[in-house]
Amino acid sequence: MPAFQFTLKTTDGMARRGRLQTAWGDVETPVFMPVGTAATVKGMMPESVRSTGASIILANTYHLMLRPGAERVARLGGVRRMMGWDGPLLTDSGGFQVMSLGPLRKLDEDGVTFKSHLDGSSHRLTPERSTEIQHLLDATITMAFDECTPFPATEDQAAESMRLSMRWARRSRDAFGARTGYGQFGIVQGSVFPELRAESVAALEAIDFEGYAIGGLAVGEGQQAMFETLDVTTPLMRADRPRYLMGVGKPADLVGGVARGVDMFDCVLPTRSGRTGQAFTRRGPVNIKNARHAEDPRPLDAACGCPACARYSRAYLHHLFKADEVLGLMLLSWHNIQYYQDLMGGMRAAIEAGGFAAFEADFHAGQALGDIAPVAGG
Numbered sequence: 001m002p003a004f005q006f007t008l009k010t011t012d013g014m015a016r017r018g019r020l021q022t023a024w025g026d027v028e029t030p031v032f033m034p035v036g037t038a039a040t041v042k043g044m045m046p047e048s049v050r051s052t053g054a055s056i057i058l059a060n061t062y063h064l065m066l067r068p069g070a071e072r073v074a075r076l077g078g079v080r081r082m083m084g085w086d087g088p089l090l091t092d093s094g095g096f097q098v099m100s101l102g103p104l105r106k107l108d109e110d111g112v113t114f115k116s117h118l119d120g121s122s123h124r125l126t127p128e129r130s131t132e133i134q135h136l137l138d139a140t141i142t143m144a145f146d147e148c149t150p151f152p153a154t155e156d157q158a159a160e161s162m163r164l165s166m167r168w169a170r171r172s173r174d175a176f177g178a179r180t181g182y183g184q185f186g187i188v189q190g191s192v193f194p195e196l197r198a199e200s201v202a203a204l205e206a207i208d209f210e211g212y213a214i215g216g217l218a219v220g221e222g223q224q225a226m227f228e229t230l231d232v233t234t235p236l237m238r239a240d241r242p243r244y245l246m247g248v249g250k251p252a253d254l255v256g257g258v259a260r261g262v263d264m265f266d267c268v269l270p271t272r273s274g275r276t277g278q279a280f281t282r283r284g285p286v287n288i289k290n291a292r293h294a295e296d297p298r299p300l301d302a303a304c305g306c307p308a309c310a311r312y313s314r315a316y317l318h319h320l321f322k323a324d325e326v327l328g329l330m331l332l333s334w335h336n337i338q339y340y341q342d343l344m345g346g347m348r349a350a351i352e353a354g355g356f357a358a359f360e361a362d363f364h365a366g367q368a369l370g371d372i373a374p375v376a377g378g
Helices: 046-051 061-066 070-075 078-083 095-100 127-136 155-175 194-207 223-236 251-259 269-275 307-311 314-322 326-353 356-369
Strands: 005-012 015-022 025-029 031-034 057-060 089-092 105-107 112-115 122-125 141-143 183-188 211-214 243-245 264-267 278-281 284-287
Touching: 005 326, 015 251, 015 326, 025 031, 031 057, 031 326, 057 061, 061 070, 061 089, 061 095, 061 122, 061 127, 070 078, 070 127, 078 089, 089 095, 122 127, 127 141, 127 155, 155 183, 155 194, 183 194, 194 211, 194 223, 211 223, 223 251, 251 264, 251 326, 251 356, 269 278, 269 326, 278 326, 284 356, 307 326, 314 326, 326 356
Parallel strands: 031 264, 057 089, 089 141, 141 183, 183 211, 211 243, 243 264
Antiparallel strands: 005 015, 015 025, 105 112, 112 122, 278 284
16 A cells, blocks of 8 residues: 655746645645535536546545444445545544534533534534544545634634644644554644744644645635735745645635645535536636526537536526526536636646746636637637
């Protein structure tokens, strides 16, 4: 079984081209990871996800511990076997979801007690239990349990939250059962405060994880503040370990993140938008429900090879959403995942060729054209 190893192949400015080797296959970076919160990428079969070029997906500790239960998943062979996914799997620790519960949670030094959003039952998550659950789920990449600092927060609040997360990171690492080809990532916190981000990076590197995530962003601070935080954070992070920006984001966020040295991304946006009729294209987002698509024979994006674009017209996709047919949301979800994978593939090729700056400029120029212009040829 291969070791868990990250190889940095080349750089272009801050942008990085690498390869992550795991027990369940290689991951070419920079990479976007589709989100399968409850052991399914909504609206898609695992083989459909794989057909887009996706090499790694996510599942979530919080949701799977509540339903169907971590021990049951383990008896079924882990998330990968249960859902039929044949590649690497990363699991979120549950920290972000618990934070989102607000008054339904109670935080202390040891962990978090919370009530299920499903039935109100009481549950407890600690760094040790979160790590155990992720082991039961058979996560290829386990995330340290942290408190995702809410935004806005004062510097004192952010410091207290970050330092708690660093103590939890140590406990998560101690609880992690090392296995060949598997790894664990620590999570950098500190909100938008550069000194706190630097302190967090140093604390996590002293613990020594297989990779490092950047958490506490895309929580309301806005793109400019996110990019400014990345500008002061990624240069401090180890060059020989993968860097993962959690919960991000829109296509422009991905391009900006890669430009700032990020290797890995995830977000629910492609499938969530697909279910509501929004498609991402090389000339910006399209709302397929708009009346102007009702008789449009063109494909959604002529440069895309997904089934929605290769086989069907905008008019048909518009009809599916107006008729509340499930095929519409499935096709747009598929298209959006394909678009994100194509975008990442384009960035990987550009970094290899030393042309990332030109790629970034072309991306923004294409998005600025808007969807009114024909999209044939990109």
